[in-house]
Amino acid sequence: MKRKFIIAAIAVAAFIGVQPAASAQKTSKKAQEAVTAKIIEEGTDNNQTMVQLDYLANRFGGRIVGSPNYTAATYWCADQFRKWGFDVEVQEVGEVPVGFNRGPWSGRIVGIGDSKTAFGSGTVLHFTTPSYTSGTKGVQRGHVVREPLTTRDFERMKGKIKGAWVLIGGTNNGWPIDWGEAGENQRAIDKAYNDSIAALPRNRAEGATLRQTPALFYKEMIEAGALGIIQSAKVPITTLYDRKNLMDMSFDNLPTLPDIKLDSEQYDMIASMVDRNEYFQLEFDIRNNFYPGPVKYHNVIATIKGSKYPDEYVIVGGHLDAFDSATGGVDDGNGASVALEVGRMLSAAGATKECKPLRSIQICLWAAEEYGLWGSKYFVEHCSKDKIKKISNYFNRDSGPTVPVAISVTDAMYDDMVAIAEPLKNYKATAAYPLQVVKRQGAAGPRPTTAGGSDHAYFAMNGVPTMGFQLGDPCGYDFQYGEIWHTDRDTYQMSYPDYQEQSSTITAVFTWGLANLSHILSRDGLYTD
Numbered sequence: 100m101k102r103k104f105i106i107a108a109i110a111v112a113a114f115i116g117v118q119p120a121a122s123a124q125k126t127s128k129k130a131q132e133a134v135t136a137k138i139i140e141e142g143t144d145n146n147q148t149m150v151q152l153d154y155l156a157n158r159f160g161g162r163i164v165g166s167p168n169y170t171a172a173t174y175w176c177a178d179q180f181r182k183w184g185f186d187v188e189v190q191e192v193g194e195v196p197v198g199f200n201r202g203p204w205s206g207r208i209v210g211i212g213d214s215k216t217a218f219g220s221g222t223v224l225h226f227t228t229p230s231y232t233s234g235t236k237g238v239q240r241g242h243v244v245r246e247p248l249t250t251r252d253f254e255r256m257k258g259k260i261k262g263a264w265v266l267i268g269g270t271n272n273g274w275p276i277d278w279g280e281a282g283e284n285q286r287a288i289d290k291a292y293n294d295s296i297a298a299l300p301r302n303r304a305e306g307a308t309l310r311q312t313p314a315l316f317y318k319e320m321i322e323a324g325a326l327g328i329i330q331s332a333k334v335p336i337t338t339l340y341d342r343k344n345l346m347d348m349s350f351d352n353l354p355t356l357p358d359i360k361l362d363s364e365q366y367d368m369i370a371s372m373v374d375r376n377e378y379f380q381l382e383f384d385i386r387n388n389f390y391p392g393p394v395k396y397h398n399v400i401a402t403i404k405g406s407k408y409p410d411e412y413v414i415v416g417g418h419l420d421a422f423d424s425a426t427g428g429v430d431d432g433n434g435a436s437v438a439l440e441v442g443r444m445l446s447a448a449g450a451t452k453e454c455k456p457l458r459s460i461q462i463c464l465w466a467a468e469e470y471g472l473w474g475s476k477y478f479v480e481h482c483s484k485d486k487i488k489k490i491s492n493y494f495n496r497d498s499g500p501t502v503p504v505a506i507s508v509t510d511a512m513y514d515d516m517v518a519i520a521e522p523l524k525n526y527k528a529t530a531a532y533p534l535q536v537v538k539r540q541g542a543a544g545p546r547p548t549t550a551g552g553s554d555h556a557y558f559a560m561n562g563v564p565t566m567g568f569q570l571g572d573p574c575g576y577d578f579q580y581g582e583i584w585h586t587d588r589d590t591y592q593m594s595y596p597d598y599q600e601q602s603s604t605i606t607a608v609f610t611w612g613l614a615n616l617s618h619i620l621s622r623d624g625l626y627t628d
Contacts (some may be wrong), residue, residue: 131178137448142604152436156591161423165195180401184451194393202386225362227424231342234387261324269313271332271360273339327357331366335586338424399464411458418468425589434496440603457615491619495555500594504566511621521611532573
């Protein structure tokens with residue numbers, strides 16, 4: 100019996116002993132090249148980047164942090180990565196005190212008689228409202244007045260304000276009127292100034308200018324029974340969120356006055372009709388809904404653990420959140436969909452099972468980028484200093500839905516990057532717009548000390564290489580980032596399938612290539628400190 104046990108033990112030991120050799124065979128150079136070839140095949144024949152974008156932009160829609168859309172997108176993305184064989188962490192970043200859910204909204208003009216304008220009854224109004232602002236109480240219809248600028252004017256017209264939509268001054272910049280303490284304090288100062296001008300004798304008041312502070316009598320108009328305020332907005336309409344008051348909200352302390360940002364041409368026509376004392380009404384139905392919090396928000400961190408250097412990393416990321424007057428199809432659906440498709444391609448090519456990378460790959464979908472890079476900041480601040488030093492590169496995509504045409508790198512990185520890019524010569528899409536690896540021009544500068552405009556910022560501030568792709572528009576689609584940036588035009592249709600698909604394929608090839616170098620990218624010449 101003892102002899103049988105010894106023989107069995109030797110057999111087990113022999114089996115265990117061959118395992119490293121088998122594992123090494125699976126991560127051989129030939130096997131790595133086969134994965135690269137399979138990524139390019141997937142990118143050519145089975146590219147699903149636009150499928151990922153369809154889910155993000157159309158199935159979930161606008162993904163403002165604190166909304167059911169954002170939460171649902173988070174867990175769907177996590178499930179996708181798990182299905183593809185990644186280890187997944189849904190990383191809690193923080194919470195907002197209340198939730199917000201944007202429903203449909205509509206507006207029209209009604210009751211026009213003999214108006215000389217281009218309007219007619221039933222004319223559809225083009226407008227948005229910032230996130231975390233009030234909706235209407237169902238369908239509400241009322242007349243229109245201009246806002247008062249002095250207490251005397253308010254007292255004269257406060258009865259007329261009841262049941263009215265109030266035209267306020269200024270031009271929309273995306274933010275709602277500040278209804279909090281800071282905003283009210285400033286309005287008190289401006290009201291006192293305007294009242295002091297109004298109290299002067301006419302000969303002394305001549306030439307004095309009243310302060311045109313929008314919604315100067317904000318709280319008084321609520322008390323008088325105003326239906327909402329309307330501000331002129333340039334098209335496309337920029338729509339942000341209540342940054343100043345969100346973190347002080349509770350379900351017992353919510354905004355109550357709809358804050359409407361109306362197409363400037365329509366605003367001007369309506370204002371002229373008011374000035375002519377024409378009779379008409381506006382009708383709005385705005386389903387801005389709140390729900391009790393706190394509502395937590397999360398990053399999605401998907402990892403393939405490296406077979407030889409598990410504590411070294413290549414990271415790919417984009418932010419999952421998006422403003423919700425549109426659907427976040429570009430900002431940052433174009434980045435998040437590419438990140439998702441990189442994960443799917445790596446899985447389809449065998450990187451999560453048959454041939455794992457030498458170093459770890461992480462694909463990160465960040466929370467609350469639009470609120471101040473909160474998700475990526477949290478991730479970097481909770482990384483150990485040792486991990487930060489071992490991140491080979493962080494790839495971020497958060498600009499236009501255009502295509503990589505170059506990557507600019509330091510002299511020390513150049514040979515590695517050229518070798519990684521070599522297999523892309525077999526990718527037929529690059530024949531139309533090839534990718535070039537170029538040496539960075541100019542001397543290295545110091546690491547940035549303040550956060551920039553996207554999720555690469557905190558990585559760069561901590562000395563991590565954030566070598567990104569230079570994007571171009573070789574097909575001449577004439578994409579203009581300002582048209583979609585935080586506006587009501589940021590939709591699925593604004594992304595270009597060929598550019599998106601090539602971006603995923605190129606990013607996957609570079610991610611896989613960096614993960615299988617014998618070393619992390621050199622940081623020589625990256626920064627001066």
